[in-house]
Amino acid sequence: MxxxxxxxxxxxxxxxxxxxxxxxxxxxxxxxxxxxxxxxxxxxxxxxxxxxxxxxxxxxxxxxxxxxxxxxxxxxxxxxxxxTCFMGLAWVGPSIIQYGNEKQKQQYIPEILDGAYQWCTGYSEPDSGSDLASLKCKCVRDGDEYVVNGQKIWTSIAMWSKMIILLVRTETEVDQKHDGITCLLVPMDDPGIEVRPIRNMGGGAVFAEVFFNEVRVPVENRLGAEGQGWQVTISALANERSSIAEVYGLTRKMEDVKQLARETRRAGKRAIDIPSVRRRILRAEMKIEAMRLNGQRFLTKQLKGEPLGSETSINKLHRAALEVELGELAVEINGSAGTLTKGSDEAPDDGAWAQFALGWPEVVIGGGTPNIQKNIIAERILGLPKD
Amino acid sequence: MNFGFSEEQELLRAEVRKFLDQNASIEETRKIVESQEGFDRHLWNRMAELGWVGLTMPEQHGGMGLGLVTLLVVLEETGRSLFPSPLISTVIAAKAIERFGNDEQQARWLPGLADGSQVATFALLEQSDDLAAEGIELTSTRDGDDVLLRGRKLYVPDACTANLIVVAVRSGADPEAVSLVVVESDAAGLEATDLPAMDLSKRLGKIDFSDVRVPAASVLGSPGTAWPAIRYLIDLGAALVTAETVGAAEQANQITVDFAKERIQFGSPIGRFQGVKHPLAEMYVDIESYKSLIYYAFWALDEGEDGAALAISRAKAYASETFPEAGINGVQLHGGVGYTWEYDIQLYLKRGKWMRPMFGDANYHYDRIASLGGL
Incomplete structure (x- = not known):
C-alpha cells in the first residue's frame, strides 16, 4: 500500500x-x-x-x-x-472516438473540445426507463437515409442542444432485446423534431420530451454498425464511472451544510450542537470519505489494467443516499424557513437550499435508480439469481 | 499510488486461509470454544512458529518486524473463520511494550510474546466502562522499589489466559495522571475470573488486584504520563478489532448469500426476491466501504500519518453500525433455521455483539471524530 x-x-x-x-x-x-x-x-x-x-x-x-x-x-x-460541452465530453466524445469513422471524428471531436455547441442524449423512452434495452423508437432504412419516428423522454438540455446522440430500434424481430438497437448522431434543427421541456418539481426545466416525426437522417450519421447501438452505449456509460469528481462535488456540499449548521441557531443553540444533527453530519462525512477511498481502490484496479466492473455501483448508491440526505439535512436545519423558496423575504440563502433539496432526482434517478444499482450488485457481484 | 496489498501479503493471506481451512473449520471452532481456555494452544504455537503472532514485533526480539498492513491480512482471515485466539490482545500488549517500554523491558517480555510461549492482554476498562482517562481508577501506590496495585479491571479480553497483563493504572489526582504497568498473571493478590458472554469465541474477564506488588521497573515510561500511550493503544485496538470484523462481516454476508441461493420458497430460490437481495447488496456496499476506511487507517498507522486516529474512528464507527447489522440481517434472512444453535450465522451475530463496544462503539467514535476533525 x-x-x-x-x-x-x-x-x-x-x-x-x-x-x-x-x-x-x-x-x-x-x-x-x-x-x-x-x-x-x-x-x-x-x-x-x-x-x-x-x-x-x-x-x-x-x-x-x-x-x-x-x-x-x-x-x-x-x-x-x-x-463546456458537458455530454460531449462525458460520453458522446468517447463513443465517437471508439466507434466513429475518421470523418465523424474529424467533424465532431474538435467541436466538442471547443464547446462549439451542446449535445444531448436520447436514450430513455416513456416505457423504457430502467429497462433501457426495451426501447422502441422506430427507425427504418430508406436508401441512403434512416427515417425515425418515435419519442424520447428525460432528455436533459434538449432545448439548448444542436446535436443528439440517439438510440433507435432498427430491428424488431430479435432474440435478445439488446440486439437491433442502432446509434445515430442527429442534428436537432430537423423540422420533424419537436422538443417539449418538462417542468420538474423544483419548478425549472432541464430535461424535455423529444418527438421524432419522419425525421430523415443520412446513413453516414450512424455511429458504429447497424444493430451495435447497445455496445456503443454501454462502453460510453463506462466512461461515466470514475467517481472522483462526484466525491469532490459532495465534499463541497458537505462543507456548505456544515457551515449552515454552524451559523444557524435553533432554540437558542447552534444547529451543529444538536446531537442528531451532529451525528448525521458526521455520518455523511464518514461516508464521503469512504467513497473517496473506495474510488482509490477502484483506481488501483484500473492502474493494474483490470477493467472496472459492477463495483462502481457501490459509490453510486452512496452518492444517491447522500444527495438526498444533505438536502434533507439542510432543509431541516433551516426549520420552518427551510420550506421557503427563492423570492421569499425570509428564505435562507434566497431559497438555494430549498432548490437543492428538490434537485436530487436528477442525479439519483438519472444514472440508474438505487434499486437498479442494488440489483446489479446482488446479481453480478453476489451471484444471486436474476429477477 | 497503490491501494492494494503486495504479492507477499497476498501470499500470506493464502497461507493463513489454508491453515485455517485445514485446522479451524467452523466445526473445530465450535469445539475449541467449549474448552477450558477457549483457544487451542497447539494451533497458537504453530501460528507463532509460522511467525504470525510476532509479525509486527521487532526482529531483535524474535518478531518479523513487519508493518500493521501485513497483520491486516491475517486478521481479515482469522475474523472470517471466527478463529478463537488471543492474537489481538497479545499484539496490543506487545505494541505497548515496544513503543513505551525501555530496552530492558522489551528484551524481558517481547521474545516470549513473539514465540507464542506467553499470551498477553491490555486491561483498561473498569466499573465506569469509560474509555476516557477519568475512567481509570485502579490505584497504583509507590512503596519503596515497588508499586502496589489496588482495584478491578473489567471486560478484559483473554483475561484468564494471559500470562502478561498491561494494566492502565491511576498514579495521581490529575485526570491524565495515569501509567501503564506490566503485571505477570501469577502475581500474588491477582485474580482473574471469566465473564461468560454471548460470543463464546472471544473470552472476556474481570481481574481483581488486591494490593498486587509489582517492581517499579515494570512501569512503562515515566509514571503518570501514559495517557497519550493509552490513547494510542485504544486507537490501535479499535483498528485491529475492525480489521478482524472485515473478514467476519464478509463471511456473514456470504453465508447468507449462499443460503439465499439454495433455499426454495414460492417455487424459486429466495435470493431472487428483491426483499432478500437488496439487504444483502446494501450490506455488501457498507462492508466494502468500511473496508476502504480501515485499510487506509492501517496504512496511516504504519506511516505515522497525522490522520491515522481520525481514519480509525471513522472505520470503527462505520463497522460498529454495519457488522452487528450483518448478523441480524443474516439470521432474519435465514428464517427459522437462523435462530437455531446448529446454523453458523448466529455465531456471526454474536461476534457483532462483542465487537460493537470493543475499543469504543459508534457513539464514542463519532464523538472522537468530532473532536479530531473540529466540527
Missing amino acids: DFQLSTEEEAFRDEVRAFIEQNLPSDSDRFNPAALANWNQKAREARYIGFAWPKDVGGGGGSIMQQVILKEEMAKVKAPSLG
Missing part, C-alpha cells in the same frame, strides 16, 4: 497548480462569460479539456493517474469546469 505520488506525478501536479495559479478566474469573475471563455481557451491550449482522450484526436493523452491529479487539483480550488 502506498498513497504517495511518484516524482513524475508530483511534477504533473505542480504543472497543474501553476496553470491554476496563472489562469483561474478571480472570485468576482466566476460568472463573467469573458473570463470563463478565457479559462476554457487556456485549458484547451494546455489540452486539459478532453485530457483523457488520445492526442491524435486532440485530447491530452493523460494517464489515469494524471487524470485523477487534474480533477483533484481543479476540485480543490473549485475551478470552473474544463470545457
